[in-house]
Amino acid sequence: MxxxxxxxxxxxxxxxxxxxxxxxxxxxxxxxxxxxxxxxxxxxxxxxxxxxxxxxxxxxxxxQTDIDIKAKGPSKKIAQDADGNWTKAAQGFARGQGMTTDDIFFEELKGVEYVYIQKHEAGKNxxxxxxxxxxxxxxxxxxxxxxxxxxxxxxxxxxxxxxxxxxxxxxxxxxxxxxxxxxxxxxxxxxxxxxxxxxxxxxxxxxSQFVIADAKERKDIISNQIKTIANDNDWVVDIDANLLEEVNNLVEFPTTFHGSFDKKYLEIPEEVLITSMKDNQRYFYVRNHQGSLEPYFISVRNGNSEHIENVIKGNEKVLVARLEDADFFYKEDQKKTIADYVEKLKTVNFHVKIGTMFEKMERVHQISNHLAELFGLSAEETKDVLRASDIYKFDLVTNMVDEFPELQGVMGEKYASLMGEDDAVAKAVREHYMPISAEGGLPATKVGATLAIADKIDSLITFYAVDLIPSGSNDPYALRRQAYGIVRILNQYQWSLNLDDLQSYLKSNLTVPEKLDLSAHTKDIDKFMIDRVRQLLGNTDVRNDIVDAVINGSDVDPIIMINTAKVLQKHVSDDDFKEVVEALGRVVNLSKKAKFDYSDDLALNESLFENPSESALNNQVQEIIKAGNFDAEALYEKLASLKPVIDSYFDENMIMAKDAEVKNNRLTQLVIANHLIAKLGDLSKIVVK
CATH class of the missing domain: 3.30.70 (Alpha-Beta Plaits)
Structure with a gap:
């Protein structure tokens, strides 16, 4: 049954x-x-x-299904004494299985006899x-x-x-x-x-008791009722999936209705209207077929349609009260200048251990100037990003953002435009918050992207400087999201940013109070950022072993790591990939026997060369070095071309030669070659079959 x-x-x-x-x-x-x-x-x-x-x-x-269990106990020599009597160990084992020693039998396992009990366990009801x-x-x-x-x-x-x-x-x-x-x-x-x-x-x-228990059925009812209202009134309604999910989980018996508000409120920026309706009141907003907002809304009641007129009036009254506030704030905010708001930021803490929001903007101005040069921004773009960095937090002290915090940046762009700022500056004020979620949208302009990176870098280095470091799942200042945002933006614009060079520059040039020790956690910040590179690559088709190889390489530039990983993934299906990785891997592994590290003044003594392969390897490696920086694809091709030379080198030469000078010379040669190979990553991490 x-x-x-x-x-x-x-x-x-x-x-x-x-x-x-x-x-x-x-x-x-x-x-x-x-x-x-x-x-x-x-x-x-x-x-x-x-x-x-x-x-x-x-x-x-x-x-339950019945099961047969063969339970293994102690070895025979422990289970029986010299006379063959059961020991306490054997008796305890049998008792623990709900059986007696009469049920014990022996089986050999890896040359040793053990006691076993076979039992049948009937399933419970x-x-x-x-x-x-x-x-x-x-x-x-x-x-x-x-x-x-x-x-x-x-x-x-x-x-x-x-x-x-x-x-x-x-x-x-x-x-x-x-x-x-x-x-x-x-x-x-x-x-x-x-x-x-x-x-x-x-x-x-x-x-029968006015509860629709099936969440999908409830959601379909709401969606269909909204569509009916929209069609009856010739409206266009975007049924936002997240809002629909939220509303669906607020009701047990949904009845959809629509209300209206005065057209005069349409003069308020539509982002404010949408926030008031969608985020604050959980209403679906209405547009016409030209895309403009209409003075109507659609909402969902947890109940039937009885006395729905009273429900509509109540919802309209609540919404109008919020719109009245918004209209007042919007007009009041425009009575002050951006300079007034920026001055007010001198009294607003970014964090009590770090300083004010105004001081943060001053640091971000310096960081933005440096990044603009690194990223190759034009003179006009540099001017815009520096202006944006001087004002970009001003809307935090406006009435509108105080009332609607979710509009920070959005109102900054609106007010900046109204107060005469260039479009690029106004857009950057909004875009610097992006991405607002791990996989959220990225800045669409170079000016906004540069400011976004600068702002996030400042947050990262200053929180680390005062030991406010994420641990485990604890990340109250969203530093993981901000660091991941930096990596995603760098990847989008293919901007190179060496983390060590950046931190060295900031330590020497950034104006910070003594309490901010920018040198305290440089390696920790490197690792934190590299972990975000791993996170990004984890969302691609790049193999995990290749990701491990790349992030353990010598480069601490996110875009180089990302592009190198993609290049290695591209070549894994090459016929010679295994042989190339193995040849380069031999160089890597044997170079570790050297008791010295690579340095720019590390030199070979060519007079100690004993075989042609030593000269051949040296000549090709020097050609690659003299040619300068390569992109990841070109570097891989150049290093792959070393395979036959490396094979000959190891066939002809004993690295750990008895002559100490020859041995050190060969180790020096491998260390120099490994310095190039390490730009691809730690190839020992790559699994080749």
Missing amino acids: TKNYLLEIGLEEMPAHVVTNSVNQLAQKAAKFLKENRISFSNIEKYSTPRRLAIIVKDIAEK VEDVLSEITDVIKSLTFPTRMHWGSYDFEYIRPIHWLVSLLNTEEVPLQILDVKSGRMTRGHRFLGEDIEIDDAMNYVEKLR
Whole structure:
């Protein structure tokens, strides 16, 4: 007989952003629990609303599968004494298996005899196994947790009821003082408590009490209702997936409606209107077919259509209050100059251990000037990035950003344009925040990209200078995201930036107070940035061993590492790739026997050469060095061309020669060659077959 198991966790309203992840966790962990307990099933259906997380396990087996176990015990010499009597070790082993010494037999393993017991373990009934599923409930993780009453137990919200049914039969569970049953709760205002008579009637029973338990069904209802309203009014509505997901997890019985606001508010920048509607009120905004905002919005009620007119009026009233504030702030902010706001930044802390926001802008001005030269910006672009660096945080002290923090940068661009700044400067003020998420959009202009990198570099070096360094998952100042943003921007614009050279320049030239020790963590910053290069390459088709090789090379320039990794990945399918890597790898490995490192004044004594291959290798290596810097592709081709010379070199020469001068000369030759090879990376990390 087919059985289905229903588990429902009833809670106080959860934050919308945790609902989907939590029910996914519940399903995944329940599946793992059942598999580990040898309970078969066909699939798990998920149901969720703001007040409940539920699963239905379909076609669940009536009992665990039986298993035969051969348990291994101590060796025979430990299990029996000299007279062949069972020792305490053997007796304890048998007892621990629920058997007796009469059940012991011997088998040889790697030349040693051990005691074994063969036993048959009958599967438990599924009800007995499911009684332990509370462990799954308790194991769910949440971004925030709370406890209630006098209990130490913490959860996303207090648990108020549990439903646990195997077909029509209850499977008793208990968490704290909450005992499971078959009673669930309908919609908070429209429904009532209702008894679930059968696990498979769960969805329809809840529907009768104004709860749509299937999140996908609820989402489709909302989406279709929005489309109907838009079509009826000839509107264009972008059904933002994230907003739809959030709204869906705020309601149990959705009814969509639309409201309006005065056209005069359309004079406010549309970003402010959209933020007020979408981010603050969770409304869907409306455009016409020409792309302009219309003075309407669409929202979703957690309930039916009764008295919807009152709901519309209430929502309009709330929105208008926010728009009135926005309109006032927008006009008030324009009564001051950018210089007024910049002056105010002298009293605003960037961080109490580091200094003010004004001081940060002064440092970023210096960093931007240096980067503009490194990146080859034109005179006009350099002028724009320096002007932007002087003002780019000014909007933080405007009324609008104080009220709508999510508009920082956006309002900076708007106000900068209104107050006469060049378009490039205004755009950079907005773009310096980019990317605002790990994989978010990048600056579209060189001026904005340069300012974005400069700002992020300043944050990185100053937080490290005062020992505010990310550890484990702790990264309160989002330095990982900022460092990853630097790497992504460098990659987008193919800008070279040697991390060691940069830090050396900043240490010598950047104006900072004595409390900021820029030399304290230079190697840590290198490693931190290189880890971000690994992160970026991890999102590509580059093999992990190649990534390991490149980030362990001699270069600390993200773009060189990225491009080199791509070049090596491109050549892995070459017929001679294995031979090339092995030949170069021999140079790398044997060069490690030298008791000295590479330096520019390291010289060979050609009079000590004993074989033609020594001269041949020296000549080709010197040609590569004299030719100067190569891009990654050209460097690989040049080094690959050394393979036959390297093969001859090792065939003809004993590196560790008895003559100390000859030995050191050959090691010197390998160290010089390895200095070139190391620009590709640590080739010993590459797996070749």
